[in-house]
Amino acid sequence: MTASTVRRAVSADLDAINRVIERAIMGWRLAERVKRLSLPLYRYDQHDFDALELHVALAEDGRIMGVAAWEPAASADLPAGRTGLLLHGLYVDPEAQHQGIGSRLLNAAEEAARRQGLDGVLIKAQRDAEPFFLAAGWQRLAVDETGRHYPHRLWKIL
Numbered sequence: 001m002t003a004s005t006v007r008r009a010v011s012a013d014l015d016a017i018n019r020v021i022e023r024a025i026m027g028w029r030l031a032e033r034v035k036r037l038s039l040p041l042y043r044y045d046q047h048d049f050d051a052l053e054l055h056v057a058l059a060e061d062g063r064i065m066g067v068a069a070w071e072p073a074a075s076a077d078l079p080a081g082r083t084g085l086l087l088h089g090l091y092v093d094p095e096a097q098h099q100g101i102g103s104r105l106l107n108a109a110e111e112a113a114r115r116q117g118l119d120g121v122l123i124k125a126q127r128d129a130e131p132f133f134l135a136a137g138w139q140r141l142a143v144d145e146t147g148r149h150y151p152h153r154l155w156k157i158l
Helices: 011-026 032-042 101-115 127-135
Strands: 003-008 053-059 064-072 084-092 120-124 153-157
Touching: 003 101, 011 032, 011 053, 011 064, 011 084, 053 101, 064 101, 084 101, 101 120, 127 153
Parallel strands: 084 120
Antiparallel strands: 003 053, 053 064, 064 084, 120 153
């Protein structure tokens, strides 16, 4: 199964988006209790459309198999003197992983940053996802402020 289309999400997609997120998170290598308790924090709702740009990847049959969301990044989170987007989340349904869906969604975020004339894209990745971003050419950022900086921050310069 491969994604045939990446498009901007609409409100009617929310249930399917949240199903993808739930399936992806339940596959993380964390204690089941931790996943269950944290899952509500990862779900998107109607209000997120006001702050985030959400995109979905569709399978050939039209099912949503991946989602990415981004917003302008806070300058304090970015490398000094840079501008960028914060990739708020990137999730691929486990049944569709390793088929290019995550890469297509990453490309959509990078293209959005280019269109806005920004320097790059930042993500605060889940530990198990870090190899995916490194393989896509992202670079680890140093943790300069342990109280502020997420330990798995990665940056893609455009």
